[in-house]
Amino acid sequence: MITLEFLYRLMGILTGAAAIINLRDASNPKRLTNATFWGLWSVSFLAGTYLPDIANGGIILAMVVVATLRGVKASSGDSTTPAERVASAKRWGNRLFLPALAVPVITLLANATIGHIVIGGRALVEPKQVTLVALGFATLLSLAIGMLMLKPPLRAPLVEARRLLDAVGWAAMLPQLLAALGAVFAAAGVGKVVSTLAAGWIPAGAPLLSVLAFTVGMALLTMLMGNAFAAFPVMMLGIGLPLLVTGLHGDATIIAAIGMLSGFCGTLMTPMAANFNLVPVALLELDDRYAVIRAQVPTALLLLAVNTALIYFLAFPH
């Protein structure tokens, strides 16, 4: 049966290759730092399941120390020259889009089908992990299409992946670390404390104030936790249900649905949502770490106002 472990092996190979290529690249002054960082991550992907938790914790600390003290820096890489790329773009034309668009299309197709494949009475893919396995499958197949079409040197995909990983740098690991932080927050009971605090502050029976406390609270707590999913149970059970639904006879469906969307407004404004807001900064080579957040804040604030108004005017009996 194919499980996530298969995808972790692939990620281990990818990050391991990035480490080795860095190690052998004399042109990069930061090659040892880069190699250590990707090498440690590679160990976590390949062996994390079997290592004791304290060793996995040690890997995190080592990666963070390396990234903080020495920094993971972009490498020059063995990419083609701009002139070569322009010529190649002319030669291949729109066919270049084919392998790129194959990734999402194959993901969708695989997502709909591989869950149903049974071989010898056993499912081919672990049922709970179909979506991620479909994505892994799609990237492999698209890579094969690209290789057959373009016929580059065999090492090209890994050399290029290393160039991109170096360009993204430590930000590549941040979303995973944030997910781990969420688990520590949950284990320490952060959510419960916040909801007790929040419920104590709001005067019961003041409709506009209560709605504002709920929508703005959703956005703020999402900004702190980095994830609307983590904030929703806290705010819904702390303010939404007791004050808005039970206290003011509001419609639970409207309040819950639009409450979640208020949380999404918070996601647009926080560096804690690293995969949405900080990773693209690295991917698009922007100088200002908060450039994407800055582009999103006006829209997020306006939509938060819209959400507050929607709940206030539509969720209560008049």
Add this chain to the structure above:
Amino acid sequence: MLVLSGLLVVVLGFAFRLNPLLVVTCAGIVTGLAGGLGIFRTLTTLGHAFTESRYVAIVWLVLPVIGLLERAGLKERARDVVMRMQGATTGRVLLAYLALRQITAALGLVSLGGHPQMVRPLIAPMAEGAAERDVADLDEPTRQHIRAHAAAVDNIGVFFGEDIFIAIGSILLIKGVLEQAGVRVLPTELALWAVPTAIAAFVVHGTRLLLLDRRMKSRGSDA
């Protein structure tokens, strides 16, 4: 109360622009210690959770494909296609992507997008290409501003589209949380109530994108 000190570390760390990896790790350790886990249990909890969360990093598996295509001139081609399109401006290119992302996400096709696979190789070069044609000597800050907007459109499109699809994670979470509290809601109705905000998101952000065009045009004629 003391367990909230981790949140304080997060706020201060990001406010002072320290390295986010360092901020998040310190917040985890402070929270664990304040919650009475002790340093050893804190480290094992963090290590365990990190290992269990490796699936978050699976998106990077797409890098070899993207790198291979970039090497063969994918970005150059994307830019070229837009430059030859009549009437394509930065704002209109991004507006079209916003609509596409919202509609496909509403149909549950969330994977038709994303920063590594769509924005970096296709959308950002297209938006930049359109500006290159319209504005003489496009400066680096403006280029970066356009790229930041390309990333923002991907986020806003998927956030305010996906909730219209009834089987998406957030709808199921809402249903689960309310059910545990003894309140029954229908996924179809939850999804329906995501529509007004989705429309507002398209109007608000679409307007901002068209204003971005206007601002760039006035900057271009100044030069």
